Amino acid sequence: MEFKILNSSELQWELNFHPTEPWPEIIPVIACKWENGFKVIAGFDRMGQNHLPTIILARGPWITFNRYWQEIPLRPIERIRFENKVGIDIKGQHILAWPLEFQIYLDGRQIPLKNLHPLEYLQPWMGELVPVFLTSSFTASEVREIIELLCDLKLTGFTWEQVYVKENWLGHLKRIRFPKTYQADLTREEKVQEIPWPRGIRAKWERQGDTAGISIQTKVTTPLEWDRLRDVISRLEIKRDLWDL
């Protein structure tokens, strides 16, 4: 093992798989002696800097790189980037075609790889899609849902212009992906609002997965209030066709 101060240009950086976490400041760059140079295996975020404290190991760079990073818990896409560098044939390599910033965005939301399969089909929309995601504050489940819906729509011939709206994007995607169910739910919601609910009751037509129905919210503060509410509700007439599609 040797210790040297080197400039970035004196090191070889091709194993850089862009680890998400920064290399700890107090630890020098780690490199392995290889042919006539030094191949970096850790400390990649210092690329481009000069006067880098560097530990030089007298071991094969690929084996050392592989052994070290195999032990570190990496995020899903980060691991794909790493395995790609060591030549492991893994599924999901198509994700590496997406900009690094976007990969980090997805990893940051801990999206499992199985939910990223649709990205394979969304590559033609990469230019439009990436800025929309990077400038929005979607939750992880919204990102998953949007990617899934977009893929279905893309494969059935929709254009970007048809699928993208600035306001309530997820709502729009659901409306065009599930037009019959969406319309039926909308009609039923209108009917629910036509029902003369007693004061203090908030009622709406609500979908949860494959089931939908009337969701009623209220607060009862006294037994008397409860008796009254029960009485009014028992006299409410809801036509059975509300539940028919």
Place this chain on the structure above:
Amino acid sequence: MGSLENQFTELYIHDSVWNSEVAKRTRSLLKVSAIRVDSKPYADQRSQLSGDEFTKSKKRLYLAPHLGQFFRKCPGTQGAACCNYFVLNLGVQCNMNCSYCYLQSYINSPLSQIYTNIEEALFELEGKAREFPNAPFRVGTGETIDSLSLDDLTLYSAVVVRWFQNFPKLTCEFKTKSANIKNFINLPHSGNVVVSFSVNPEKIVEAEEHETARLWQRLKAARDAADAGFPVAFHFDPMIYVSGWQKLYSELVHLICSLFEPLEVKWISVGALRFPPQMKHILRERFGGDSIGNSSELFLGKDGKLRYDLGLRTKMFTHVKDEFLEHGKKFPVFLCMETPESWLGTFQNTPRKVKGLDELFVAMPS
């Protein structure tokens, strides 16, 4: 359906069964040369197969003894009413190619397998039958492989029909989308082997059930089986929502009612399209934009599978049930892998309280 001789492009036979009847017969019937192996030529994958791998697995056949359990309870689905069905798996993978096939999310083996040790499977079943002599087990052979589509290679149907003669309390179900009944139809039997056919309107057969027998071929086979005294059954499963579905399914019910009497039909099960979300990816790979996963309005159910809206499902099931009633014939119709809510919507009751179905839903030893 394509001819059997060209169905497979690779054939592997385990050394220990090279000279078995099944192996000899398969070698003589398939055009491809057999390769003798002492272990499985392709390792099972840790995860789901890709679309391409799944398609290839249909073209590779491996004959070997099965070393695990053959007989087990149908896994059903979480939260669904259980019809106490048991399965006896004599192989894995199907030589047909339905777009919605659940095996696409289930199989991790890169080849089709036929288990060569049917005697051991039946021995296991015999043990269960002797352990519970009064339990009227219903046992199906069509869960992980079609019961009859590869029967010309195995002739297992004849073995099973003969075996079940000795166990009249048990019921066996051959479940198929083929029309291949010739290997057992003329055999003496005890009336406890049900020959069942998955059916869908011809338009859906054409669009989704690739390389299967046409609807009329299946119905003709069913009629022939009934004429030979075999009870028959039909599975309206999966019902698929397409434009004009009511008319299409009404016509199918009409066809069945015109060809069969209720006494000839042991049961009619009804279910709707469903599959786990992870199957969507393989559907996209294999069928692209035309995939049924893309074109259907499916939502996540409580059991984690994608399904049609509960209201729509109930409407579809009620339609089929009412169509049978309209013909004035009391066929025993029940729902497969459906929630209590669907039962209530369709039958206004839970299965154990529906007359004629109560026996099917009584708990069995497992």
